[in-house]
Amino acid sequence: MKIAIGADHGGFQMKEMLKEFVCSLGHEVDDTGCFSMDSVDYPGYAKTVSEKVQNRLCASGILICGTGIGMSLVANRFSAVRAALCHDEYTARLSREHNDANILCLGARVIGYGVAQGIVKTWLETDFAGGRHQKRIDQFSD
Numbered sequence: 182m183k184i185a186i187g188a189d190h191g192g193f194q195m196k197e198m199l200k201e202f203v204c205s206l207g208h209e210v211d212d213t214g215c216f217s218m219d220s221v222d223y224p225g226y227a228k229t230v231s232e233k234v235q236n237r238l239c240a241s242g243i244l245i246c247g248t249g250i251g252m253s254l255v256a257n258r259f260s261a262v263r264a265a266l267c268h269d270e271y272t273a274r275l276s277r278e279h280n281d282a283n284i285l286c287l288g289a290r291v292i293g294y295g296v297a298q299g300i301v302k303t304w305l306e307t308d309f310a311g312g313r314h315q316k317r318i319d320q321f322s323d
Contacts, residue, residue, distance in 0.1 A: 182305075185239040187213040187226035188289075189252075192245030194218070195289040195297055199243065202298055206305060211239055227255035234283050235261040242284040243301065249288035256284050263318070268292060270303040277307035279314045 184203055188196035193215055200210050213229040215221045223246045230242040242264075244252035249266040256264035264284035265276035268291060276282040285304045287297055309315075 182240045183209045183211060183238075184305075185211045185213055185230040185233040185242040186244075187215075187230040187242070187252075188245040189215055189223035189226055189247075190218050190220050191223075191247035192252075192287070192289040195287065195294060196243075196245050198294055199245070199297060199301060203243070203301065203305070206302065208305065223251045224255045227252045230284065231256045231259040231262050231264075235259045240283075241305075243287065244284060245287045245289050247288060247290040249286040249291065253286040256286065260322075267300050267304065269296070270299050273300045273304040274307045277304055278310045279317075281309040281314070281318055 186196055186200060200212060203210050214226055227244055230244055233239040234242045244256060246252045253264045253266040256262050262284055263280055263282045264286050265282035266286040267273040267276055
């Protein structure tokens with residue numbers, strides 16, 4: 182599966198580590214930046230990943246900033262995006278099972294790398310349950 186990944190300067194180091202991890206799980210990574218620790222504005226990176234997911238150039242996306250909040254706010258402005266800010270494996274699993282989230286948002290200043298790995302692995306390996314959950318997604322996707 183092709184996964185777009187983007188971060189601002191606050192999430193740069195975690196993005197670099199997670200790229201390798203995602204590839205080790207057998208996925209292809211499309212790195213949309215940023216490419217250094219130099220201060221940048223997060224909305225552009227969130228927009229790029231969200232557009233790739235919305236236009237089906239990538240199956241899903243991962244966005245990382247200091248808290249994950251800014252990235253999730255921007256991503257959820259796109260009609261075909263269901264971005265979920267997750268802090269543990271439980272929320273990652275439910276974001277996929279119940280909400281069919283297609284972008285995972287993480288806060289590099291909130292969680293450590295080991296926790297982030299567990300979240301990403303769980304998120305990538307969990308399928309959407311459908312059923313009653315699809316009806317709910319349809320209600321806010323119209």
